Amino acid sequence: MATQVVISLCLPMFTPRQEVPRKDFCPPLRKTQTPGRLTWQGEVLGVQTPGFTAAVRLGAELLRNWYDHCAAWCGPVYLSSPCDDSLAGIFQAAGIQDIREYYYWDDQQRGVCLDKLLEDLEKAPERSVVVLSASAHYPTGADLSHNQWAVITELIMRRRLFPFLLLPPQALCYGNVERAAWPVHYCASQGMELLCAQSFSHCFGLYGEAVGHLLCVLKQNSLLLSVQSQAATIVKSLWAQPSAGGANIVATVLSNPAHVVEWKEEVKHIVERCMLIRELLRERLRLLGAPGCWDRLTQQSGLYCNTGLNEDQVEFLSQRRHVYLLPSGCLNVSAINGRNLDYIAESIHRALTTSL
Amino acid sequence: MSIFGEVPQAPPVAVFKLSADFREDSHPQKVNLGVGAYRTDECLPWVLPVVKKVEKLIVEDSSLNHEYLPILGLPEFRSASSKVALGDDCAAIKDNRVGGVQALGGTGALRIGAEFLRRWYNGVNNTATPVYVSAPTWENHNSVFADAGFKDIRPYHYWDAANRGLDLAGLLDDLEKAPEHSIFVLHACAHNPTGTDPTQEEWKKIAEIMKRRNLFVFFDSAYQGFASGSLDKDAWAIRYFVSEGFELFVAQSFSKNFGLYNERVGNLTIVAQDGENLTRILSQMEKIVRTTWSNPPSQGARIVSKTLNCPELFAEWKGNVKTMADRVLLMRDQLKGKLQALNTPGTWEHITQQIGMFSFTGLNPKQVEFMIKERHVYLMASGRINMCGLTSSNIDYVAQSIHDAVTKVQ
Numbered sequence: 001m002a003t004q005v006v007i008s009l010c011l012p013m014f015t016p017r018q019e020v021p022r023k024d025f026c027p028p029l030r031k032t033q034t035p036g037r038l039t040w041q042g043e044v045l046g047v048q049t050p051g052f053t054a055a056v057r058l059g060a061e062l063l064r065n066w067y068d069h070c071a072a073w074c075g076p077v078y079l080s081s082p083c084d085d086s087l088a089g090i091f092q093a094a095g096i097q098d099i100r101e102y103y104y105w106d107d108q109q110r111g112v113c114l115d116k117l118l119e120d121l122e123k124a125p126e127r128s129v130v131v132l133s134a135s136a137h138y139p140t141g142a143d144l145s146h147n148q149w150a151v152i153t154e155l156i157m158r159r160r161l162f163p164f165l166l167l168p169p170q171a172l173c174y175g176n177v178e179r180a181a182w183p184v185h186y187c188a189s190q191g192m193e194l195l196c197a198q199s200f201s202h203c204f205g206l207y208g209e210a211v212g213h214l215l216c217v218l219k220q221n222s223l224l225l226s227v228q229s230q231a232a233t234i235v236k237s238l239w240a241q242p243s244a245g246g247a248n249i250v251a252t253v254l255s256n257p258a259h260v261v262e263w264k265e266e267v268k269h270i271v272e273r274c275m276l277i278r279e280l281l282r283e284r285l286r287l288l289g290a291p292g293c294w295d296r297l298t299q300q301s302g303l304y305c306n307t308g309l310n311e312d313q314v315e316f317l318s319q320r321r322h323v324y325l326l327p328s329g330c331l332n333v334s335a336i337n338g339r340n341l342d343y344i345a346e347s348i349h350r351a352l353t354t355s356l
Numbered sequence: 357m358s359i360f361g362e363v364p365q366a367p368p369v370a371v372f373k374l375s376a377d378f379r380e381d382s383h384p385q386k387v388n389l390g391v392g393a394y395r396t397d398e399c400l401p402w403v404l405p406v407v408k409k410v411e412k413l414i415v416e417d418s419s420l421n422h423e424y425l426p427i428l429g430l431p432e433f434r435s436a437s438s439k440v441a442l443g444d445d446c447a448a449i450k451d452n453r454v455g456g457v458q459a460l461g462g463t464g465a466l467r468i469g470a471e472f473l474r475r476w477y478n479g480v481n482n483t484a485t486p487v488y489v490s491a492p493t494w495e496n497h498n499s500v501f502a503d504a505g506f507k508d509i510r511p512y513h514y515w516d517a518a519n520r521g522l523d524l525a526g527l528l529d530d531l532e533k534a535p536e537h538s539i540f541v542l543h544a545c546a547h548n549p550t551g552t553d554p555t556q557e558e559w560k561k562i563a564e565i566m567k568r569r570n571l572f573v574f575f576d577s578a579y580q581g582f583a584s585g586s587l588d589k590d591a592w593a594i595r596y597f598v599s600e601g602f603e604l605f606v607a608q609s610f611s612k613n614f615g616l617y618n619e620r621v622g623n624l625t626i627v628a629q630d631g632e633n634l635t636r637i638l639s640q641m642e643k644i645v646r647t648t649w650s651n652p653p654s655q656g657a658r659i660v661s662k663t664l665n666c667p668e669l670f671a672e673w674k675g676n677v678k679t680m681a682d683r684v685l686l687m688r689d690q691l692k693g694k695l696q697a698l699n700t701p702g703t704w705e706h707i708t709q710q711i712g713m714f715s716f717t718g719l720n721p722k723q724v725e726f727m728i729k730e731r732h733v734y735l736m737a738s739g740r741i742n743m744c745g746l747t748s749s750n751i752d753y754v755a756q757s758i759h760d761a762v763t764k765v766q
Binding site for chain 2 (some may be wrong): 051086089098209210223226227291
């Protein structure tokens with residue numbers, strides 16, 4: 001039941017067809033027509049996993065074992081530059097050693113550089129897997145626009161690449177669950193097959209309960225049972241079954257309309273706080289006369305933000321000001337609050353203006 | 357054309373298929389003796405009273421939140437778990453050379469241990485190190501070690517079908533002939549699926565050869581407390597090996613003895629030569645966990661930790677475990693008694709000599725088929741039954757069915 005409701009978060013045009021005995025697998029979903037909504041043919045498989053990493057790992061194992069089986073595929077897998085530094089290790093642990101990067105964040109532009117991204121993907125060998133963040137890109141917070149998605153998916157289809165979407169902090173960007181999942185709908189509506197790793201850590205605050213999900217969109221419904229059975233075989237020797245506690249909470253909330261309303265309000269509260277902090281930080285930096293343009297703070301969304309500070313400046317902040325950022329210059333905006341905002345703004349200002 | 361077009365349908369897991377067939381069967385007297393979980397005399401799952409109590413305490417505790425656990429897991433869970441396996445007065449623990457890795461069930465603990473050994477044991481990335489599993493064994497042992505990268509997985513003699521007991525001579529012979537540094541997966545107690553364990557004297561012989569031939573000891577401990585009703589008794593083999601100075605792994609599961617099957621609560625206990633070794637081993641374990649599930653789930657671990665670390669709750673838990681073990685022992689006794697009263701051909705001593713959840717009845721595949729098709733009594737093709745599936749309501753019917761199978765089907 002958990003996976004049924006979770007799939008509907010990404011692909012709301014689906015409704016469950018039947019109950020199945022195994023709670024950790026989703027029954028085949030039937031497509032319902034909604035005027036004006038994106039529609040597509042195909043089948044969806046959902047697998048509950050103990051957390052987001054586990055979902056990525058399962059997807060990686062599925063690909064390594066079964067993607068382009070006759071050609072004994074073993075990569076390459078393309079990750080954005082920068083990305084979550086644990087991703088490469090997960091694909092490698094699944095047996096895929098050929099990990100490459102595609103251009104994503106541009107320091108100069110302080111955003112996504114689409115041209116260079118497309119250039120890199122254009123050169124990718126056919127059958128490469130491309131890992132794309134559906135929303136709230138970690139660690140930059142910089143997301144692709146709808147137009148950019150259209151261009152990228154066109155390239156992916158033309159070059160016969162395979163998309164592996166990441167959706168860890170669904171809804172934490174805009175407070176809107178559907179909006180965050182738009183890229184998943186869109187790819188599916190273009191008739192693409194894809195994998196999508198989801199996490200409920202952030203949007204339910206259930207970090208410690210390891211609630212994750214792997215979505216698999218397939219073209220042919222005849223493949224559903226075989227892919228599902230192979231996923232089960234992989235899971236059996238990794239963790240056998242996923243943990244129930246957190247998934248029960250998520251399923252209970254999502255399958256009760258009153259709870260869903262309450263949940264969406266609470267998520268909105270998180271998002272609004274993050275947006276407020278971004279606004280306030282930007283304003284403080286402007287007032288202090290901190291060099292550079294800080295609009296990106298409010299243009300990016302979600303929990304993380306790329307300050308654009310370089311390594312020396314990041315070190316200055318930790319050594320001299322006791323303000324700790326990731327080495328990439330990214331920070332979690334929710335760690336900023338009324339009591340430390342001034343100190344942090346002042347520290348960033350000093351990092352930028354002190355000659356190092 | 358789908359990129360998954362070549363994917364073949366994988367065979368279903370036998371025990372789940374059996375349960376599925378059982379569910380679809382509408383016969384009023386059907387019995388499921390294939391289930392791998394404890395059932396009450398009403399044939400229902402049992403949430404341990406102490407678990408219910410502790411769950412409430414956790415929910416009421418406003419100091420708890422849902423932040424990520426450390427990669428290696430909840431510290432108080434790990435230490436308490438290792439202590440329950442190795443004993444309160446374990447010298448190795450006092451020497452600070454015992455560590456734990458919280459894992460997703462016993463399977464997760466086995467997998468992390470297997471991944472570590474494949475990377476760092478007997479050289480670096482030595483996938484050729486032979487891994488020995490008992491014949492028969494829990495079928496997932498093969499998959500776990502194979503998927504961790506080991507290429508050479510072999511059976512060691514264990515079950516003597518003719519005598520319905522342990523094939524000690526065969527086992528010791530395999531130990532003598534195994535290449536040095538081979539890994540042996542040993543069932544700490546309540547061997548699955550045979551229910552047949554070595555005696556203490558037999559364990560001593562096994563340990564002597566393993567030490568002499570530098571074989572690696574990997575215990576699978578899924579039934580501590582469940583087998584005899586005594587935690588200490590069921591851990592005797594593990595504790596003996598530790599006292600003999602072995603460096604070893606123990607994959608522990610709390611699925612059965614806490615009834616926490618779906619919360620995935622396991623622990624990989626590591627006994628290292630010294631604290632410095634342990635530190636380095638744990639650092640590598642962390643790397644492996646990081647790319648598997650990254651941070652383990654907290655719910656089940658909190659329940660176990662709270663219980664093990666509180667004397668009153670610990671005592672209550674031991675009582676709950678004994679309740680389960682005692683019911684199993686009662687069913688064994690009664691089944692044997694009824695078969696003997698029916699004058700069912702053959703000897704049935706093995707039913708009470710075997711220990712734990714499972715019993716290898718000795719029924720052959722044709723007799724098993726008869727049991728399922730004609731009597732709607734479901735058991736594994738190997739003749740394995742789960743004693744927990746027996747209740748005071750169905751035991752007469754099951755005994756009669758076994759009698760019929762043995763007398764009518766050869």
